[in-house]
Amino acid sequence: MSGHLSEHAYGKIKIRVMKLNRQSSGRHEIHELTVNTLLWGDFADSWTTGSNTKIVATETQKNTVYQLARSHDLSSPEEFGKVIASHFLSTYHWITKVQVTLFEDPWGRIHIDQEPHNHAFTKTTTERRYAKVVQSRGAPAKITGGILNFIVLKSTQSSFTGFVGHKGSIMEKDKWTTLGESTDRIFSTSVESEWEYASDKAPFNECYERVKTAFIKNFAGPAKEGVPSPSAQLTQHQMCLGAIEACKPHITDIKIITPNLHYMPLSSLNVPAHMHATNNDVFFPIDGPSGYITSSASLNRSKL
C-alpha cells in the first residue's frame, strides 16, 4: 500500500460538567463547562494494527474530567484545563501532547428586589467564554482565551462612505457597486475573538473581564456621546488594541471576527413606497448575506 498514517489524535468531546460550591454563608456558586479533550502520543498502533495497548479510552478521559472536577475549582476554565492536561501527561508517559478546550455556560445570579439571590441563577447573556490549553510534555502550557457570540449593537455613530464606486475612492465608478454611502446606520455584530496569553500563569478571569470591557468601550465610546465608527474595520482594530492595552503584558496576540448583523432600512425591502420610513426608524434584521470582517493584533513587545 502506498499510503501511511501521517497524523493521529483522539479524545472526548461534549463532556458537560457543572460544579456547585456551597459556601458556609449559605451562598452557592455554580460553574458549568463543556470540555473537549484531545491526546497525541505513541498510539499509532491503534490505527495501523488495531492494537489498543496504549489507548486511554475516551470513556476514561470523560471519567477523568468528572473526577478532577470533584477535587478542583471550575471558576477559571484556563486553570481547570491546565489541571486536566497535566493529569494526562503525568499519568501516561507515552502521551506527548494534550489539548483541552473548555466552553463556559454564562450563568448569572438572580436578584430579588436588587438583592443577590443565594442560590438562584439565570442565563443572562448570549456570550460564551472559552479557553484552550495545549501542553506538550516538558513545556509550559500554551493558553488561549476566547469569547463567542458576544452580541453588541449601536444605533448611531456608524457610517460607511468613500468606498469603491464612490467619490474619493480609488475607483469612483464601479458598475458592480449598488450600496449607497451611509452617514448614520445601525452597527451590530456578534463578536468572536481569541487571544494568546504570554504565560500559563496570567490572571485569566481578570483578563477575560478586561477584554470584554475594552471591546464594549471601544465599540460604544463614552455613554453620552459615543464614538464614531467610519468602518467596521477601524472599530474592530480599536477593540483589539484596547484589549491588548487593558491586559498588558498578559495578552500577546488577539484575533477577532465581527460578522455584521445587518439591520436594513425598509426602503430596501419590497414594500410599498409609502411605507418607506421617513424617520429611518423601522428596520428589518437579516441573517445573511452578511459582512465578515477579521483581523489580528499583537502586543508591541519593544514598548513593554
Ligand SMILES: O=c1[nH]c(=O)c2[nH]c(=O)[nH]c2[nH]1
Ligand atoms: O463597515 C463596513 N465595512 C465594509 O467593508 C462594508 N461593506 C459593506 O457592504 N458595508 C460595510 N461596512
